[in-house]
Amino acid sequence: MTATPIYNFAYLDEQTKRMIRRAILKAIAIPGYQVPFASREMPMPYGWGTGGVQVTASVLGPDDVLKVIDQGADDTTNAVSIRKFFEKTAGVATTTRTREATVIQTRHRIPEEPLGESQILVYQVPIPEPLRFLEPRETETRQMHALEDYGLMHVKLYEDIARHGHIATTYAYPIKVEGRYVMDPSPIPKFDNPKMDMSPALQLFGAGREQRIYALPPYTQVISLDFEDHPFERTKFDKPCGLCGATGVYLDEVVTDDRGGRLFVCSDTDYCEERRGGQA
Amino acid sequence: MSETEMPLLTAEGLTRLYGPRIGCIDVALEIFPGEVLAVVGESGSGKSTLLSMLSTQLAPTRGTVTYRSRDGGMRDLFSLSEAERRFLFRTDWGFVHQDARMGLRMGVSAGGNVGERLMAVGWRHFGNIRAEAVDWLGRVEIGADRIDDRPAAFSGGMRQRLQIAKNMVTRPRLVFMDEPTGGLDVSVQARLLDLIRGLVADYGLAAIIVTHDLAVARLLSHRIMVMREGRVIETGLTDQVLDDPREPYTQLLVSSVLQG
Secondary structure: OOOOOOOEOOEOOHHHHHHHHHHHHHHHHOOOOOEEOOOOOOOOOOOOOHHHHHHHHHHOOOOOEEEEEEOOEOOOHHHHHHHHHHHHHOOOEEOOOOOOOOEEEEEOOOOOOOOOOOOEEEEEOOOOOOOOOOOOOHHHHHHHHHOOOOHHHHHHHHHHHHHHOOOOOOEOOOEEEOOOEEEOOOOOEHHHHHHHOOOOOEEEEEEOOOOEEEEEOOOOOEEEOOEOOEOOOOOOOOOOOOOOOOOOOOEEEEEOOOOOOEEEEEOOHHHHHHHOOOOO | OOHHHOOOEEEEEEEEEEOOEEEEEEEEEEEOOOOEEEEEOOOOOOHHHHHHHHOOOOOOOEEEEEEEOOOOOEEEHHHOOHHHHHHHHHHOEEEEOOOHHHHOOOOOOHHHHHHHHHHHOOOOOHHHHHHHHHHHHHHOOOOHHHOOOOHHHOOHHHHHHHHHHHHHOOOOOEEEEEOOOOOOOHHHHHHHHHHHHHHHHHHOOEEEEEEOOHHHHHHHOOEEEEEEOOEEEEEEEHHHHHHOOOOHHHHHHHHHHHOO
């Protein structure tokens, strides 16, 4: 499909893209810091990835190959519609193969296949402020970030252990970036947190409704917060994927019948299909 | 001079104007380690304005507040950076609000509330934080079985005691209290006063207590300051001022309580 002339390349006008790129550059310069930007209305509702779409539109070039995933899958509504959106407005090539993509927009997952230096991972972020549910005042959370006043973040983890006996936060698990900013990794499972650490790929985060962009430059140190006697633990699964047999990957639970039948399968559909013979 | 002979906190010419109105004017005071100072007066006499300035929550129109930091140097409180001010507030100082909801996180368990200051100063061992929280809850007579309950499930008196534990856990040297017994019934008040007296004696705590309740002032404080219309009109030893008030206004205050 080729670009239709009624849209500027990748939908946004050039001035807007410049504004967003400036925010992105600042975000890269200060890893983990939330940079405000003038988020635009997009032809989709807030909560459907308006922030991610604006970041993708601003970094996309005509030669890029785009992949869009939602909860690890290439074929869910959100992923399909965003992919089509950029096919139509930018005319870029799209793919479902992690390896072939140069820009990957994601919601709630990091692909299983390790990313490389030539790739950009764009996250859709609903609530960029990791301290939001602990401290409702934005003026106060900004001060707390400025002064590295992060005791409150551990109060949340303390509450988890007090109530559940272990850190029960399993997604949007708070991280510390290069020993400085505490950052919300977006609602990815904590299983994916270790993949952020020293990743060769550039990671960009866009929150449309909240008007914030933040970033992890390649090879950035990312540490998941924890206690000395309750260290961070990656989610483990006791069985392999029911379709491809992969172990050490993040699994989705699928209900298969009305008699309690359950199947655990890779949440990363591309990874699973490729393992099953690559005839995807 | 030994440690205890030097003032912990000194205020000079402290003035706060709200436009043409006077919040408080030309207040000077000193507080020494282990000393409890009561500030009394009727509503609108400038007590709370004074407390807000002493605790750096409100900038004065004129005047200075200096504080002797743990390294011994006197620091001008209003020249501290925000980071230093916050550090002081969560280590060396405590602030007990009249309304416990302002001093506590109502959505966080009692243990989390007490542990917050510890985590803020870098404690990262869950077991140690919890042990310290249990210890402090015990000292304010809250059972260890309530450690995971939220303050919302506590009575008014328990909330106030929890607030005190939360403040005391980093062993502050100075605690500000704004009507700490306000709104509590008499028997609960008595226990709370007992607790505060014990803490002051055990930890050599200095405290500045704002209250309109002269009985509280008599029970807790060594020295007393009487304020009216933003000015300090009488100051002295608590017994002396309450038993033998010199100013007509103080006489009125004292008589209206004792004979009321």
